[in-house]
Amino acid sequence: MLALRLLPFVAAGFLLLPQNVWADPTYNSSELCAQTCYTAIAAVTFSDYSKTDTYVGESCHSTLSVSSIYACFDTYCTQYTAAESFAYTNNYCTEYGLSPLSMSYEEGEEYIEAHYGSAANVTVIDPRLVLTANETVIPVEAYFALARDTLAIWQHQEYVHHSFGWSMYVLAVGVILVGVSNRIFAFVVHRTMTRSGPLADVERTKGGKPVVPNRDFFTRIHNLWTKHITLPATFGYRHSQPWAFCTIPTRLQSILVFVYVALNFIFCAVDYHAFEGNTYWTKPASQLSRYVADRTGIISYANLPLLWLFAGRNDLLLWLTGWSFSTFNVFHRYVARVATAEAIAHSVGYTAFSYITYEGWSDYKESLKEQYYATGIGATVLMSVLIGLSMQPIRRYCYEFFLVTHITFSIAIIVLLFYHTKIFDGDYNGYLWPCVGFWVFDRIIRLIRIVMLNWRVFYSNDDRLKRNKATAVYDPEGDIIRLTVRPSMNFCVGAGIHYYIYTPTLSFMFWENHPFTLSAWRNIPVAAGAEAGAGEGEVEEIQQIRHQPASGGTETSTDSREGSIISKAGVSAPVSSSSQQELVFIIRPYKGMTKGLKNQLLKAPGHQKDLVVLLEGPYGTKADLASYERTLMISGGSGVTGITSYLCEHGAHASGRYTRFVWAAREESFVSDVLEKDLAPFVDRDDVALDFYLTRPGSQSSSGGKKSGVEATIAKLSARAGSGNGPRVTYRKPNVAELLDYEIGQLLSRESRLAVVVCGPDGLADDVRREVVRSIGVKIDASRIELYEESFGW
Numbered sequence: 001m002l003a004l005r006l007l008p009f010v011a012a013g014f015l016l017l018p019q020n021v022w023a024d025p026t027y028n029s030s031e032l033c034a035q036t037c038y039t040a041i042a043a044v045t046f047s048d049y050s051k052t053d054t055y056v057g058e059s060c061h062s063t064l065s066v067s068s069i070y071a072c073f074d075t076y077c078t079q080y081t082a083a084e085s086f087a088y089t090n091n092y093c094t095e096y097g098l099s100p101l102s103m104s105y106e107e108g109e110e111y112i113e114a115h116y117g118s119a120a121n122v123t124v125i126d127p128r129l130v131l132t133a134n135e136t137v138i139p140v141e142a143y144f145a146l147a148r149d150t151l152a153i154w155q156h157q158e159y160v161h162h163s164f165g166w167s168m169y170v171l172a173v174g175v176i177l178v179g180v181s182n183r184i185f186a187f188v189v190h191r192t193m194t195r196s197g198p199l200a201d202v203e204r205t206k207g208g209k210p211v212v213p214n215r216d217f218f219t220r221i222h223n224l225w226t227k228h229i230t231l232p233a234t235f236g237y238r239h240s241q242p243w244a245f246c247t248i249p250t251r252l253q254s255i256l257v258f259v260y261v262a263l264n265f266i267f268c269a270v271d272y273h274a275f276e277g278n279t280y281w282t283k284p285a286s287q288l289s290r291y292v293a294d295r296t297g298i299i300s301y302a303n304l305p306l307l308w309l310f311a312g313r314n315d316l317l318l319w320l321t322g323w324s325f326s327t328f329n330v331f332h333r334y335v336a337r338v339a340t341a342e343a344i345a346h347s348v349g350y351t352a353f354s355y356i357t358y359e360g361w362s363d364y365k366e367s368l369k370e371q372y373y374a375t376g377i378g379a380t381v382l383m384s385v386l387i388g389l390s391m392q393p394i395r396r397y398c399y400e401f402f403l404v405t406h407i408t409f410s411i412a413i414i415v416l417l418f419y420h421t422k423i424f425d426g427d428y429n430g431y432l433w434p435c436v437g438f439w440v441f442d443r444i445i446r447l448i449r450i451v452m453l454n455w456r457v458f459y460s461n462d463d464r465l466k467r468n469k470a471t472a473v474y475d476p477e478g479d480i481i482r483l484t485v486r487p488s489m490n491f492c493v494g495a496g497i498h499y500y501i502y503t504p505t506l507s508f509m510f511w512e513n514h515p516f517t518l519s520a521w522r523n524i525p526v527a528a529g530a531e532a533g534a535g536e537g538e539v540e541e542i543q544q545i546r547h548q549p550a551s552g553g554t555e556t557s558t559d560s561r562e563g564s565i566i567s568k569a570g571v572s573a574p575v576s577s578s579s580q581q582e583l584v585f586i587i588r589p590y591k592g593m594t595k596g597l598k599n600q601l602l603k604a605p606g607h608q609k610d611l612v613v614l615l616e617g618p619y620g621t622k623a624d625l626a627s628y629e630r631t632l633m634i635s636g637g638s639g640v641t642g643i644t645s646y647l648c649e650h651g652a653h654a655s656g657r658y659t660r661f662v663w664a665a666r667e668e669s670f671v672s673d674v675l676e677k678d679l680a681p682f683v684d685r686d687d688v689a690l691d692f693y694l695t696r697p698g699s700q701s702s703s704g705g706k707k708s709g710v711e712a713t714i715a716k717l718s719a720r721a722g723s724g725n726g727p728r729v730t731y732r733k734p735n736v737a738e739l740l741d742y743e744i745g746q747l748l749s750r751e752s753r754l755a756v757v758v759c760g761p762d763g764l765a766d767d768v769r770r771e772v773v774r775s776i777g778v779k780i781d782a783s784r785i786e787l788y789e790e791s792f793g794w
Contacts, residue, residue, distance in 0.1 A: 179323050245393060625649075
């Protein structure tokens with residue numbers, strides 16, 4: 001899969017190599033002098049201009065014009081030779097006038113000598129006063145100096161525009177290096193602490209709280225860095241919870257975003273030079289508006305490849321930095337906002353330039369008829385609208401609408417931008433083709449993933465073992481959908497990963513897909529005759545295996561509904577010599593696709609239905625909980641789906657490892673269903689503690705010795721029900737601070753490390769983050785505690 005992630009970078013490299021992103025090649029001092037003569041003479045209209053020639057071609061091909069250029073060169077550029085000076089001018093004439101200067105320097109000298117004797121005898125004029133001529137002329141020295149300053153400043157502005165544009169990639173590399181360095185630093189500190197041996201005896205204060213022993217310099221730095229930079233929310237408490245219409249990044253993300261936004265603003269605001277008498281645009285206001293428009297447009301273009309790169313699902317940067325897809329989505333959103341703001345500034349700048357330079361709207365109205373002008377306005381408008389359609393409430397509550405508009409508008413914007421800069425003969429396509437490359441290759445890799453996992457869906461044989469089998473069951477009491485899918489091939493699955501699920505038969509939007517966390521996985525034993533097309537009843541052999549306690553080694557149980565053996569021993573542990581994976585997703589229906597699926601299941605017999613489902617994945621990185629002696633798993637509501645996979649991977653009893661599973665939910669039927677079907681193997685484990693918090697108002701413990709709901713389910717499954725070391729049910733919200741303090745107390749007393757995994761409502765995730773931040777440096781070192789937030793942001 002690493003090779004697949006590298007493909008977009010390789011493709012972008014090949015796309016960038018042949019592209020020239022400079023609007024004009026730079027020229028040296030001798031070429032500047034020659035080009036100044038061309039620019040000064042071009043202000044004059046000569047009588048021998050050809051009516052069929054181009055605007056540039058007139059100055060390049062007129063005998064009077066070319067001889068005037070050489071006479072000017074002989075007058076003001078005596079320190080240079082013609083051989084070293086006219087290469088740029090000839091290239092300029094060839095590119096924009098279709099052919100070089102009509103006479104060579106030697107031929108021009110002969111013409112001047114034949115008609116005037118020498119350049120000293122040629123008439124000197126001021127092009128600001130004399131607009132037409134029927135003879136060879138030389139511009140006055142003052143006008144030549146203005147033309148030279150105009151070209152020098154224009155060349156400098158072009159250099160600065162593109163340098164600041166390319167600096168976006170240097171800045172992006174710097175951001176990636178911060179992520180890589182942060183990952184390496186944490187790894188080094190962890191390895192140092194591991195090699196330092198066990199902790200010394202922990203002193204305790206009068207309040208019984210553990211005191212962190214003195215640490216070395218790197219550990220203190222790591223504590224400060226984690227506590228104040230990498231882990232906390234930007235301002236106090238909110239991170240997962242939105243503020244108004246925005247989501248709040250972590251502090252490190254905000255610092256990086258601030259640097260990026262600030263540098264973009266600075267790059268767009270500095271190093272402009274305007275002066276009276278500029279031969280291109282005489283008014284300083286015209287010059288400034290033009291330079292600002294060019295600068296913001298070029299930097300906006302330069303930001304586009306980053307915008308597309310950070311949006312991809314298949315990204316090597318995720319692996320390099322250890323950051324999540326949600327983190328890069330934060331960068332994606334801010335790059336989009338900055339690029340859009342620069343596009344708006346670009347459009348406003350050109351509008352102001354047109355109005356100031358031509359003293360009215362006449363030129364602007366004429367420009368609207370030009371393709372490049374209209375497509376530029378269209379791209380800016382679409383970018384602005386797309387920013388509004390990507391606000392957090394729309395992403396959250398109208399995801400399908402957001403997805404369709406995002407894709408269609410993005411494609412339209414790129415097409416419009418190609419037409420917008422078409423007049424530059426591809427000079428700016430070097431900024432656009434990488435966007436196309438990143439997008440196309442990401443789609444190709446996604447298609448490869450889909451084909452690998454779902455190719456049997458298109459197999460003509462109706463034998464279900466040669467097709468993807470997907471079954472959805474809806475539980476009205478718990479309001480959950482349990483979706484089981486058997487992919488076309490066995491893949492290396494694990495905890496903490498997610499898949500994008502397509503349901504092409506549910507609606508006309510067959511491309512619609514949503515991310516769902518893998519809740520559990522099973523290995524279905526397949527008899528030898530399955531591949532030969534044996535009947536369904538002959539293929540699966542249901543084996544009843546009695547539940548064993550934790551100390552009994554590898555534990556298995558049976559799902560009698562599906563006739564499948566559920567393996568809890570590990571990710572890829574086979575149950576037979578030939579087996580097929582079954583992936584389990586627990587889905588809480590809300591709106592859109594999940595609501596449509598719920599409505600279909602309500603109409604189906606037994607609320608169960610076989611579906612055509614396509615999987616894309618797996619994506620995400622799992623938390624390596626095997627390196628922690630203690631794990632605190634906190635989930636809320638349907639967030640339990642992100643936690644059960646870790647229990648599934650936990651497997652049999654592992655010496656020295658202890659897991660505390662905390663789940664807060666409102667619906668008892670939901671808890672009972674998951675408890676009975678997914679958590680049953682863990683109810684009597686010595687190394688797993690199950691704590692259930694029922695938060696619906698009015699929920700209370702059973703009275704009179706008659707148990708119901710979750711308590712009744714526990715009594716049925718557990719031999720320890722009601723005892724101090726059995727599963728517990730509490731009728732209130734969990735106190736996160738108490739839970740964490742208790743686990744830290746156990747951690748320090750056992751000289752072990754703690755992993756905190758949270759998946760649930762935004763408020764719960766922020767509560768856990770806040771308490772972990774508070775504990776670092778006060779109760780525990782950052783190297784001995786790690787927060788894993790199982791969430792997906794887009």
